[in-house]
Amino acid sequence: MGTDLRVLRQDDWDEWYDSLIRAFGGVPESAEERELWRELTEHDRSIGVWDGERCVGTAGAFSFRLTVPGGASVPAAGVTMVGVAGTHRRRGLLTSMMRRQLDDVRSWGEPLAVLTASEPVIYGRFGYGVGTYNVNADIDTTRVRLSVPPGTDDVRLRYAAPADVLDACEAVYARLVSRRPGMVARIPGWERLWLLDPEGDRGGASPLQCVVAERDGEVVGFVRYRVKADWEAAGPKGTVVVSDLEALDPATHGALWRFLFDLDLTSRIDIRRRPVDEAWQYLVSDVRRCSLVVRDSLHVRLVDVGAALEARTYQTPVDVVLEVEDSFCPWNSGRWRLSGDAKGASCERTTDAADLALSVRELGAAYLGGVSLASLAGAGLVREVRQGALAEAAVGFGSAVAPWLPHGF
Numbered sequence: 441m442g443t444d445l446r447v448l449r450q451d452d453w454d455e456w457y458d459s460l461i462r463a464f465g466g467v468p469e470s471a472e473e474r475e476l477w478r479e480l481t482e483h484d485r486s487i488g489v490w491d492g493e494r495c496v497g498t499a500g501a502f503s504f505r506l507t508v509p510g511g512a513s514v515p516a517a518g519v520t521m522v523g524v525a526g527t528h529r530r531r532g533l534l535t536s537m538m539r540r541q542l543d544d545v546r547s548w549g550e551p552l553a554v555l556t557a558s559e560p561v562i563y564g565r566f567g568y569g570v571g572t573y574n575v576n577a578d579i580d581t582t583r584v585r586l587s588v589p590p591g592t593d594d595v596r597l598r599y600a601a602p603a604d605v606l607d608a609c610e611a612v613y614a615r616l617v618s619r620r621p622g623m624v625a626r627i628p629g630w631e632r633l634w635l636l637d638p639e640g641d642r643g644g645a646s647p648l649q650c651v652v653a654e655r656d657g658e659v660v661g662f663v664r665y666r667v668k669a670d671w672e673a674a675g676p677k678g679t680v681v682v683s684d685l686e687a688l689d690p691a692t693h694g695a696l697w698r699f700l701f702d703l704d705l706t707s708r709i710d711i712r713r714r715p716v717d718e719a720w721q722y723l724v725s726d727v728r729r730c731s732l733v734v735r736d737s738l739h740v741r742l743v744d745v746g747a748a749l750e751a752r753t754y755q756t757p758v759d760v761v762l763e764v765e766d767s768f769c770p771w772n773s774g775r776w777r778l779s780g781d782a783k784g785a786s787c788e789r790t791t792d793a794a795d796l797a798l799s800v801r802e803l804g805a806a807y808l809g810g811v812s813l814a815s816l817a818g819a820g821l822v823r824e825v826r827q828g829a830l831a832e833a834a835v836g837f838g839s840a841v842a843p844w845l846p847h848g849f
Contacts, residue, residue: 463523809839
């Protein structure tokens with residue numbers, strides 16, 4: 441008996457989700473988290489592979505809107521919940537799901553597909569390139585001092601129950617989305633993920649806590665965190681484990697970071713998934729003792745090269761012919777003339793001679809402005825055909841701020 445690849449039916453969700461959990465090690469989630477993912481799953485955008493009554497492959501695609509350089513919010517399929525049963529390896533199930541999914545995304549008229557990868561090596565062969573990176577930090581607050589910008593003392597901080605200020609925190613996030621490429625506009629219901637707080641996921645830390653920052657009665661920032669208490673003979677050495685932090689201006693950013701540095705009975709701050717250019721790195725006295733680690737984050741796939749390149753703007757004027765190789769989505773292969781600047785762009789098929797040659801994977805890596813085409817060329821992944829075209833395109837594709845994905849999916 442063969443396998444059957446089909447769109448997920450609501451009645452099959454439990455079997456489908458159990459297959460996914462098994463593929464990721466079989467560790468069960470809390471009942472609350474499971475029910476939330478059940479509600480968030482978009483069934484008509486999810487597929488599964490079935491072997492008889494058993495689900496042996498899963499994949500989904502959330503209907504996101506992604507900020508691109510220039511501030512536009514572009515439809516993007518948020519690829520998620522991808523797994524194949526260990527009993528069904530090396531049968532082409534993942535390839536068949538990726539094939540079906542990208543065909544579907546194209547039919548939906550969405551120019552981009554994005555994902556976060558459990559193993560980065562998997563998705564390059566399907567045309568995904570790493571488009572954003574995050575920073576993790578482990579800051580020794582006993583040896584690192586923090587400077588703060590003018591106006592920090594004017595920001596008022598107060599404790600609040602996370603659920604009580606959820607709407608205000610989401611309003612801050614919403615105001616920030618258009619400022620940085622890679623950020624995702626929150627779909628209704630997703631804000632509840634930040635309130636999930638099962639004891640088994642805390643790693644011995646406290647329940648989730650929240651502090652909001654206010655100016656003139658308006659919430660202008662917040663931080664959600666836990667404290668993991670620890671002691672040694674010399675005294676306390678607790679860790680502040682930061683869940684997320686957002687601020688609308690430098691003074692608010694400084695006030696929230698100063699709060700974290702000053703928390704009693706702690707000596708470390710553990711913060712993850714932060715922008716590679718976040719301002720706190722320039723306020724600390726000793727960045728070496730912050731133990732920065734950079735990791736890949738958002739993987740980007742151009743499903744419609746022309747529409748995707750037209751959706752963003754360019755720092756400086758560009759007029760280049762790109763010869764794109766895309767064996768998995770051959771409708772993208774060929775030459776495209778990209779003409780654009782800070783006001784807009786056009787990208788159309790052309791028979792003109794190529795200026796740059798690259799695969800769709802490299803185009804996805806460079807798309808949000810955080811990975812330089814020049815760097816990719818240095819690795820032999822982009823080939824300059826017309827002298828000067830690489831420098832022109834590399835500058836134009838850049839972004840004034842590093843692209844950033846604040847959360848996984």
